[in-house]
Amino acid sequence: MYGQLNGWREARLRTDAIPCTDFITGLTWCQSPFCDREQRPEAAVFDMVIFGTSGRLELWDVGNSERGPVPVCGCDLEEQDMIYCIENMGSGRFATGDSQGFVRIWAADQDQQPPVWPLSASRLPLIQSPVVDMQYCQSSGRIYALQDATFSMTAPVGARNVVRCWDAGSQHDVGVAHEVLEEYELVAFTPASDNGDLGNELVAGAVHGGFCAACYSLGIPSLCWHKSAAHTAIICVFDIRVGLQMVQRYSTAHRSMYPAMRCARDHFIFTSHSGQPLCVWDKRYMSTTVYEEEYLANFPMPAGEGGADLMPFGCPARTGEHQGLFLDTDGDLLVGRAENGMTWLWDLSTTLGWAQGGGLTGSWLDRALNDYIEAWREYRDWPIPLGACPCDTSIPTTLLRGGQPYALVGLETKETQDEVMLPAEGMDPTGNLEADHQESIFCARLRPPPERR
DSSP states (O other): OOOOOGGGGGGGGEEEEEESSSOOOEEEEEOOOOOOTTTTTGGSOOEOOOOSSSSSEEEEEETTTTOOEEEEEEEEOOOOOOEEEEEETTTTEEEEEEEEEEEEEEOTTTTTSSSSSEEEEEOOOSSOOEEEEEOOOOOTTTEEEESSTTSSSOOOOTTTOOOEEETTTTTTTEEOOOOTTEEEEEEEESSSSGGGGGGGEEEEEEEEEEHHHHHHTTOGGGGGOOTTTOOOEEEEEGGGGTTSSEEEEEEEEEOOOOOEEEETTEEEEEEEEEOEEEEEEEEESSOSSSSEEOOOOSSSSOOOOTTTTTTTOOOOSOSSSSOOOEEOOOSSSSEEEESSSSEEEEEEEHHHTTTSSSSSSOHHHHHGSSSSHHHHHHHGGGOEEEEEEOOSSSSOOOEOOOSSSEEEEEEEEEOOSOOOOOOOOOOOOOOOOOOEEEEEEEEEEEOOOOOOO
C-alpha cells in the first residue's frame, strides 16, 4: 500500500479468483474447520470463503497460496430458495437468510456426508419477506436480520421493513425493531458493539419510503434523493434491554442512504449516501458529523495520471453513477467500494487515533481544532485508492477482515464472450447470468497496518 506516513511503505497485494457461472447472491468468510493449524500456519486467519448462488451453497479453501482456491464441499438448495446473505458464526457454523424469509444455521464437517448440512431452520414470523442483511454478535449469540418488505416489492401491502433479533442458542425471537414513522423504512443496520454490555444496542439507518423509477432501475432504491428536503435520512438507536424499542433518533443532512452501514470502537458510525461517499458520526455527539469525505474520483483516469497505473486493481472502466459506497471495517481499517468497482481504503489508526503513539485522537477528531481547509488538505486524511474490480450486475459486496495477513473478499463481474457456456435463452428462471458476464469472487491479501503502540 502507499500511505508512507502510517507505515504502508510497499505495494503488497495478492489476489485469487473463484470462478462461478451462476449468479452469486451471498458471500462471507470463515476460518476453515478442516485444516490443521500446525501443518498450515499461513492459513491462520482467512482461509475459507462461503458463498451462495441461485441453487447451491459452496465452501472454497483459499488459504493455500501455492495451489490457489479449491472447492471443499457444498450442498444443493431447495428449488425456490435463493440465499441473500450469509454470516459467519465461528466454529464451522454460519447462518443464511433467503428469499423465503427463512434463517438457517448451517455446519460444515468433513466427516459428515454430505459435509454441509443445516443444523436448524426457522422462518421469522409475521411476514415472509426476504432476509437481505444479517449480522451475528459473538458475545451475545444473537443474530440480527433485516427483512425487506417494501423495496423488494414482494410482501403484502402495508408490510414494514423490520430488523429482528434471533437467539441462535434457544432459537426464538428476542425482539423486532422498526421505524416509528410509517413513511420511513429501515434500510441498513449494525450492532453498536460486540463487547460486553454495549452489544445490547443496535444502530440502524432509515429513509423515506418513496423513490423514483430511475433510481429504482439502478438497483438500490434507498439511494433515491429525488424527494422533499424535509425527507431526510435517519440514524436511530434501538436497545434490546427494553424490547428492541427505539431510544434515539437523529436526522441527517441527506435524503438517501446506502444499505450498508458500520460501527467501530463502540460509538463511531460510518454511513454513505448518493452524493457523499463517507460520513463519520460519533454516537456520543450526533449534532454534526465527525468527518465527511466530499468527493471520490470514481471514474477512469489516463495512464500515468493520478496514480492510475499504480493502483493494484487497475483503473475503473466506467464512471460511477453515484458516490454511494459499500462499507466494511474491522476497527483499524475502513474499506468502501463504489458501484463501478472502485475501492478505497481509510486507515482508522491514523484518522481515529493510536498510530502516533501518545496522542488519543486522530486527524478526523482534531479537525475541529484547526482551520477546516487546512485540515482537509492533510495527506493522512486521504483514502488510499486500490483500483476497481468490476461488478456491473451485482451489489459491490466487499468484506474486510484483520489479522495476519489482512484480507479483502468481494464479488466481481467480468465481461466475457466465450468462456461461460450457459443456456441458449441467456437468462433462466434460477437467475443465471447472460453469456456475456462471468461471476467470480476475488480474495486479496493486504499488508497489515502498523501495530498499536
